[in-house]
Amino acid sequence: MPEDFHRIRRLPPYVFAEVNSAKAKARAAGEDIVDLGMGNPDSPTPPHIVAKLIEAVQDPRSHRYSMSKGIPGLRRALAGYYDRRFGVKLDPETEVVATLGSKEGLANLAQAITSPGDTILVPNPSYPIHQFGFIIAGAAVRSIPHTPDEEMLRALDRAVRHSVPKPTALIVNFPSNPTALLAGLEFYKEVVAFARKHGIFVLSDLAYAEIYFGDTPPPSILQVPGAKEVAIEFTSLSKTYNMPGWRMGFAAGNPRLIAALARVKSYLDYGAFTPIQVAAAAALNGPQDCVRKMRDLYRERRDVLVKGLRQAGWEVPAPEGSMFVWAPIPERFREMGSVAFAKLLLAKAKVAVSPGIGFGEMGDGHVRIALVENTQRIRQALRGIRGFLAGDNAAPVAEGAEVDAA
Numbered sequence: 468m469p470e471d472f473h474r475i476r477r478l479p480p481y482v483f484a485e486v487n488s489a490k491a492k493a494r495a496a497g498e499d500i501v502d503l504g505m506g507n508p509d510s511p512t513p514p515h516i517v518a519k520l521i522e523a524v525q526d527p528r529s530h531r532y533s534m535s536k537g538i539p540g541l542r543r544a545l546a547g548y549y550d551r552r553f554g555v556k557l558d559p560e561t562e563v564v565a566t567l568g569s570k571e572g573l574a575n576l577a578q579a580i581t582s583p584g585d586t587i588l589v590p591n592p593s594y595p596i597h598q599f600g601f602i603i604a605g606a607a608v609r610s611i612p613h614t615p616d617e618e619m620l621r622a623l624d625r626a627v628r629h630s631v632p633k634p635t636a637l638i639v640n641f642p643s644n645p646t647a648l649l650a651g652l653e654f655y656k657e658v659v660a661f662a663r664k665h666g667i668f669v670l671s672d673l674a675y676a677e678i679y680f681g682d683t684p685p686p687s688i689l690q691v692p693g694a695k696e697v698a699i700e701f702t703s704l705s706k707t708y709n710m711p712g713w714r715m716g717f718a719a720g721n722p723r724l725i726a727a728l729a730r731v732k733s734y735l736d737y738g739a740f741t742p743i744q745v746a747a748a749a750a751l752n753g754p755q756d757c758v759r760k761m762r763d764l765y766r767e768r769r770d771v772l773v774k775g776l777r778q779a780g781w782e783v784p785a786p787e788g789s790m791f792v793w794a795p796i797p798e799r800f801r802e803m804g805s806v807a808f809a810k811l812l813l814a815k816a817k818v819a820v821s822p823g824i825g826f827g828e829m830g831d832g833h834v835r836i837a838l839v840e841n842t843q844r845i846r847q848a849l850r851g852i853r854g855f856l857a858g859d860n861a862a863p864v865a866e867g868a869e870v871d872a873a
Contacts, residue, residue: 537565
């Protein structure tokens with residue numbers, strides 16, 4: 468019998484596991500680790516959303532099976548959000564489906580539209596499900612540049628000319644996880660025109676639409692005329708309303724893709740617990756001052772972290788969106804790679820970050836730092852990093868070498 472099943476053999480070892488294991492050992496030994504690794508919001512869900520959940524769960528009828536594609540009121544609420552925020556009209560019946568977080572939606576759509584051997588275009592680095600959702604479904608992934616500019620557009624042209632078979636779909640994700648880059652509407656116009664010309668679907672991950680720090684909110688690809696002919700977009704309540712554990716997301720756009728996703732989901736789940744869907748509708752329809760406060764909170768944390776790192780001699784760009792800082796590894800440590808550097812930072816500075824290679828091989832020169840601790844804890848992390856960078860104890864180690872967290 469084979470050692471591993473076919474689909475499992477196509478998945479590499481989970482690179483975050485090394486850092487997570489070292490983090491667990493350090494905490495078991497009583498060490499205080501500032502965890503800036505996982506993008507797991509630390510703020511509470513707004514009270515009016517929690518109150519609506521409690522109200523809904525008191526109704527025994529809500530304890531029955533729900534609707535896999537989302538209750539009608541929730542789908543209408545998402546359509547209302549797109550109309551207010553982007554000026555995009557959506558049919559709640561044919562152009563919207565609720566998902567168990569955007570990650571589940573992306574993975575199930577990959578199952579719905581992928582045949583073994585299909586070619587999918589995915590930015591490198593990018594959020595792991597963007598490529599591995601399709602790899603699990605049997606596709607081959609072709610990496611393209613992660614920057615929303617002419618370099619990516621030229622790569623798309625090369626991919627169409629040189630890929631066999633011709634690419635089926637393209638993933639875009641702006642504001643990006645992990646790079647925090649934003650894209651403008653002009654870029655999306657180019658992408659949509661290209662996709663329509665070549666008959667390629669575009670899957671846009673817009674999970675961080677409401678976490679931006681400039682004056683101009685990030686656009687939706689669906690704002691482009693004709694985008695619905697080729698594009699579907701995934702959003703999530705996890706970051707916008709501090710609801711990660713609620714697992715509530717959406718897909719919107721191309722009716723054919725929406726129908727395919729809804730059909731696969733109908734075989735796999737009955738949808739989120741109805742009270743969660745009711746509360747999610749209340750989040751979208753209710754007061755939005757909580758979203759502004761969330762954005763202000765992340766901006767404050769970003770400013771403290773970026774300023775402190777620069778003062779410590781670690782030059783990092785200030786992100787204009789998302790809840791992450793995509794930090795180039797300091798030059799003297801770059802050769803060791805992101806896993807060894809992240810483990811060294813954990814051992815010496817008592818700070819956990821995500822190694823960039825976990826998002827693709829082109830991310831190995833970076834680590835991702837999440838803004839998921841309060842400013843007091845971030846300043847504590849900065850003190851540890853400052854001491855680490857200033858000391859002689861930070862000698863580079865070989866990639867994959869063990870670092871004593873004690």
